[in-house]
Amino acid sequence: EVQLLESGGGLVQPGGSLRLSCAASGFNLRTYVMNWVRQAPGKGLEWVSGITDGTGRTYYADSVKGRFTISRDNSKNTVYLQMNSLRAEDTAEYFCARDKSLHIWGQGTLVTVSS
């Protein structure tokens, strides 16, 4: 069964860091574009970052550029989102999603940035 499982969320102080993981099962992650999408409490969806298959080119929303880094470990079939210099407005549920069409989603992991 094709599945995505996010982990790594939690409570962090403003200015702190977290690394989210998205473990894939049932498919080879290296052959797909992978994305991170977030949803602030009670709000809509915001695409955050993507990494291509093959060469692993990375892309970011302006709101996180320079602070977040997406990466992929093919040996672990896992995608990561390293989040630095976190702000209160980064508080959200973070989902990973497969492919350009976002046709498979994980259940999400909650990140809360608060002092």
Next chain:
Amino acid sequence: DIVLTQTPLSLSVTPGQPASISCKSSQSLLHSDGKTYLYWYLQRPGQPPQLLIYEVSIRFSGVPDRFSGSGSGTDFTLRISRVEAGDVGVYYCMQGLQLPKTFGQGTKLEIK
């Protein structure tokens, strides 16, 4: 960035009745490859979004044929022919033509 505007933002529908959601884009979503990269998702309460429709009108695997998508260029519509209780949630359109991918504000569907 491409802006997607959904209307209405909420609707209340009697089971068995149809429903329609509009999504208007700030620019054409037609790619030079001939495809139009407009998607529809449903997020049920407490769940991640799920893909319903891709490239305007193609139903994703397992999506009932009660759901249909139409439109071109900048104007798109999601229709549900007969609403069921399990259709409640928030519907989002998304454009995949250019980065950043952007979503509409969402349309909340509830059952009367």
